[in-house]
Amino acid sequence: MKVRAKFRCDSITHLINSLWDDQLKQSIPTPARSIKMSPVYGNGDPNHENTKFWKASPSxxxxxxxxxxxxxxxxxxxxxxxxxxxxAD
Incomplete structure (x- = not known):
């Protein structure tokens, strides 16, 4: 079984994550991006794809x-x- 959702990208924030390096035995500062999304919303047209997705996952x-x-x-x-x-299993 598969579930499909449709989301809009609301923001992308640049940040620094710390990733563990097994060889160095320490955390290494690593550039990353935080990507935030929210579900699409209906546009009043019952046949539009976004309206159908909104009815299935409104928030x-x-x-x-x-x-x-x-x-x-x-x-x-x-x-x-x-x-x-x-x-996954």
């Missing part, structure tokens, strides 16, 4: 910190993205 939030610059570059404030959820 919520999604946030992730991304250290992979190439992956973070694919996100843009104001754009919408599908989030697909599938069981």
């Amino acid at each position: 919520g939030s999604f946030e992730m910190n991304v250290v992979n610059a190439a992956a973070a570059d694919m996100f843009e404030v104001g754009k919408t993205y599908y989030l697909d959820f599938t069981p």
Whole structure:
């Protein structure tokens, strides 16, 4: 089974995360981006895709910190993205 949601990117914040380095036995400051999203909302058209998604998930939030610059570059404030959820086991 798979669940698909449609979210809008609300903000992207640059930050520094600390990642543990096993070889150095210490935390290393690592650039990252915090990406915050919220579900799309209905636009009054019952046949529009956003309205259908809004009826299924009208509120919520999604946030992730991304250290992979190439992956973070694919996100843009104001754009919408599908989030697909599938069981991992």
